[in-house]
Amino acid sequence: MKQEGLKYFTDTHLTGMGLLIFFIFFVGVLFWVYRKSSTEIYHKMEQIPLQDGE
Amino acid sequence: MKTTGNLIEKIFYDDDIVKKFTLATMVWAGAAFLFGLIAALQLAYWPLNANLEWITFGRLRPLHTNAAIFAFAGNAIFAGIYHSSQRLLKTRMFSDLLSKMHFWGWQLIIVAAAITLPLGYSHGKEYAELEWPIDIAIAVVWVIFGLNFFMTIRQRREKHMYVAIWFYIATIITVAVLHIVNSIAIPVSFLHSYPVYAGIQDALVQWWYGHNAVAFFLTTPFLGLMYYYVPKAANRPVYSYRLSIVHFWALVFIYIWAGPHHLLYTSMPEWAQTLGMIFSVMLWAPSWGGMINGLLTLKGSWHLLKTEPLIKFFVAAITFYGMSTFEGPLLSIKSVNSLGHYTDWIIGHVHSGALGWNGFLGFGMIYFLVPRLWKTQLYSKKLLENHFWLGLTGILLYYISMVVAGITQGLMWRAIDGQGNLVYPDFVETVIRIVPLYWVRALGGLLFLIGFILMCYNIYKTIQLAPKAQEDKAVEVARSGYDEVGGTAHRKLEGMGFLFSVLAFLAIAVGSIIEIYPTLSLHKYVRPDSITDPYTPLELAGRDVYVKEGCYVCHSQQIRPIAAEVLRYGKPSTIEESMYDHPFQWGSKRTGPDLARVGKKYPNLWHYSHMVDPRAVTPKSIMPSYPWLAEKDADFLSLRKKLSVMKMVGVPYADDVVANADIHAQKQAQQIAADLEANGSPKGLEKKEIVALIAYLQALGQKGKAQ
Numbered sequence: 001m002k003q004e005g006l007k008y009f010t011d012t013h014l015t016g017m018g019l020l021i022f023f024i025f026f027v028g029v030l031f032w033v034y035r036k037s038s039t040e041i042y043h044k045m046e047q048i049p050l051q052d053g054e
Numbered sequence: 055m056k057t058t059g060n061l062i063e064k065i066f067y068d069d070d071i072v073k074k075f076t077l078a079t080m081v082w083a084g085a086a087f088l089f090g091l092i093a094a095l096q097l098a099y100w101p102l103n104a105n106l107e108w109i110t111f112g113r114l115r116p117l118h119t120n121a122a123i124f125a126f127a128g129n130a131i132f133a134g135i136y137h138s139s140q141r142l143l144k145t146r147m148f149s150d151l152l153s154k155m156h157f158w159g160w161q162l163i164i165v166a167a168a169i170t171l172p173l174g175y176s177h178g179k180e181y182a183e184l185e186w187p188i189d190i191a192i193a194v195v196w197v198i199f200g201l202n203f204f205m206t207i208r209q210r211r212e213k214h215m216y217v218a219i220w221f222y223i224a225t226i227i228t229v230a231v232l233h234i235v236n237s238i239a240i241p242v243s244f245l246h247s248y249p250v251y252a253g254i255q256d257a258l259v260q261w262w263y264g265h266n267a268v269a270f271f272l273t274t275p276f277l278g279l280m281y282y283y284v285p286k287a288a289n290r291p292v293y294s295y296r297l298s299i300v301h302f303w304a305l306v307f308i309y310i311w312a313g314p315h316h317l318l319y320t321s322m323p324e325w326a327q328t329l330g331m332i333f334s335v336m337l338w339a340p341s342w343g344g345m346i347n348g349l350l351t352l353k354g355s356w357h358l359l360k361t362e363p364l365i366k367f368f369v370a371a372i373t374f375y376g377m378s379t380f381e382g383p384l385l386s387i388k389s390v391n392s393l394g395h396y397t398d399w400i401i402g403h404v405h406s407g408a409l410g411w412n413g414f415l416g417f418g419m420i421y422f423l424v425p426r427l428w429k430t431q432l433y434s435k436k437l438l439e440n441h442f443w444l445g446l447t448g449i450l451l452y453y454i455s456m457v458v459a460g461i462t463q464g465l466m467w468r469a470i471d472g473q474g475n476l477v478y479p480d481f482v483e484t485v486i487r488i489v490p491l492y493w494v495r496a497l498g499g500l501l502f503l504i505g506f507i508l509m510c511y512n513i514y515k516t517i518q519l520a521p522k523a524q525e526d527k528a529v530e531v532a533r534s535g536y537d538e539v540g541g542t543a544h545r546k547l548e549g550m551g552f553l554f555s556v557l558a559f560l561a562i563a564v565g566s567i568i569e570i571y572p573t574l575s576l577h578k579y580v581r582p583d584s585i586t587d588p589y590t591p592l593e594l595a596g597r598d599v600y601v602k603e604g605c606y607v608c609h610s611q612q613i614r615p616i617a618a619e620v621l622r623y624g625k626p627s628t629i630e631e632s633m634y635d636h637p638f639q640w641g642s643k644r645t646g647p648d649l650a651r652v653g654k655k656y657p658n659l660w661h662y663s664h665m666v667d668p669r670a671v672t673p674k675s676i677m678p679s680y681p682w683l684a685e686k687d688a689d690f691l692s693l694r695k696k697l698s699v700m701k702m703v704g705v706p707y708a709d710d711v712v713a714n715a716d717i718h719a720q721k722q723a724q725q726i727a728a729d730l731e732a733n734g735s736p737k738g739l740e741k742k743e744i745v746a747l748i749a750y751l752q753a754l755g756q757k758g759k760a761q
Contacts, residue, residue: 024433046291052141
């Protein structure tokens with residue numbers, strides 16, 4: 001059954017590409033977010049909901 | 055932090071719109087819960103279908119799901135977004151007029167749904183049942199909402215967009231894409247249309263939509279609300295802002311791929327199934343990251359549970375989020391799915407999400423909002439506590455009974471004895487076994503509803519006792535974050551609403567295109583030697599009755615390549631067998647048996663007796679009776695139009711069949727009516743809907759060349 005399914009599986013390159021794009025992007029996000037230099041800004045960001053002037 | 059000249063402005067937030075959406079949330083929640091309870095009772099006790107076509111299970115269930123998702127959750131999301139965005143962006147909504155158009159437009163759509171669904175106007179696709187004029191209205195209102203929201207972002211005073219705003223942006227963009235792509239249909243008449251997609255393609259588009267409706271209507275916006283209201287209620291910032299960003303991007307990227315996990319073991323090409331499974335399992339990590347982030351935000355605030363009991367709703371909601379996002383990936387693993395799919399386990403799963411996560415988060419938010427909006431105190435914290443415990447007990451009863459029912463029935467379906475025969479060949483045996491659990495489920499639903507009624511009373515009293523003079527209070531805001539020097543690319547990106555939206559759009563578009571694109575060339579998957587014949591005009595008329603009555607909410611039409619299933623229903627379904635099905639009717643739940651090969655299984659008269667009163671042939675059946683099908687005339691006149699639309703979307707009807715569709719239908723109807731009469735049915739059925747439906751049922755599984 002698996003073989004039969006794979007017989008029609010002509011678009012492997014598309015799936016592979018998607019996975020690759022996703023993976024690179026994800027590693028990028030991790031790298032981006034966990035840089036030391038961003039500690040300060042995130043500290044500011046997380047306070048936004050608590051300072052709405054009310 | 056430097057701010058631009060530290061200029062302090064006095065502005066007014068538009069809280070009137072928030073009040074409106076909050077009250078609408080309450081009203082529609084009541085309707086959604088009540089419909090759900092009645093539907094649950096109908097399964098436990100079939101006479102509650104009352105032989106009334108408008109409230110029969112097949113029509114009530116879509117009403118319940120649409121009310122729960124779009125009316126209750128929808129209004130709750132809007133209330134929260136309008137309230138929190140103004141505060142996070144330090145500005146009033148862009149346009150009061152657009153806000154009002156959004157509000158009234160949405161309520162009008164709900165009313166239209168509440169009228170058309172009971173009348174049987176339906177696309178026949180789950181959570182996308184609404185017919186084309188309403189679909190267009192939804193798209194328009196959504197664009198109004200989006201415009202209002204994005205313009206508000208543009209005129210914001212807070213340069214940095216808090217993560218909740220990101221979740222809202224992803225919601226607005228993705229829901230628009232999903233809704234439009236999945237709803238594309240060619241109208242036949244004012245309230246009837248056929249989707250342009252068929253068979254596996256329709257299945258893939260539908261579940262890409264269906265799954266992402268869960269992801270981007272019931273998850274991302276509620277996560278945005280969680281990231282705002284949980285810190286607010288606990289009065290401390292989110293546990294890890296960094297984690298919330300990773301949570302966001304991982305969800306947006308991964309969710310969009312997971313749809314095919316609704317189609318495991320179907321005739322969907324294997325690669326799409328595997329893709330859906332892998333991405334679903336991957337979802338586990340970011341979802342739990344988000345849950346932990348939410349719960350840990352409350353770390354050190356547990357004492358608040360006593361003084362601010364509404365936080366209990368948040369704690370429970372986040373826990374249910376974790377539970378259902380654990381169970382989801384589990385159910386996407388093929389071996390688990392083969393047992394759980396089509397059973398009540400799935401119903402339990404979605405309700406732990408809908409009642410536990412969406413319901414409780416929504417309730418918590420309303421308890422938080424109402425006293426603040428009406429500038430008063432909550433009437434009774436004691437009632438709130440009672441609501442919480444009643445609701446929680448209700449959800450647990452609901453969930454446990456459904457998981458037990460699902461696993462029990464799933465095991466019964468697949469039980470094979472030593473000789474290789476089914477242990478329970480009679481489907482109805484497996485139904486009777488779980489009916490007691492349907493009562494338990496209904497009890498759970500009832501408790502949940504009673505809790506909600508307590509809430510209504512509590513909120514009503516709160517508003518009633520609020521100060522009568524409700525003056526809008528100005529708040530002082532200052533522009534912030536606009537003049538930071540040396541901002542890195544990173545900073546800039548997070549401050550750029552437009553670019554950010556484009557990125558989020560790309561994230562979902564990549565997944566969507568890669569997944570759906572291959573099935574656009576359906577012909578690649580179809581084997582020329584096993585192409586099927588299209589339905590005859592009468593069968594098509596019958597199929598419309600099938601869709602109209604919502605038979606697909608209880609019956610599947612897709613036999614999986616699993617030994618027990620082949621024994622029970624016949625050969626596995628093929629791609630070709632549904633290649634002309636606009637819409638596909640594979641279904642997702644087997645309250646009754648699969649019908650993919652029911653054709654020729656019984657004589658016509660059996661179907662006649664069964665449809666008019668299922669108990670006449672299957673004594674313990676819980677299927678509703680459909681006596682009106684034997685009374686109402688079938689619509690043969692519109693068949694020419696219907697066939698021509700079908701032809702337009704690629705069904706190969708010969709021109710003379712289209713031109714004489716009604717005559718063809720009448721001929722076939724006379725034959726069936728004559729056969730029925732000869733075997734003892736009443737006279738004169740040839741014009742009735744039931745004859746068309748029987749023609750359709752008898753054609754199921756009979757159209758392939760291989761037959």
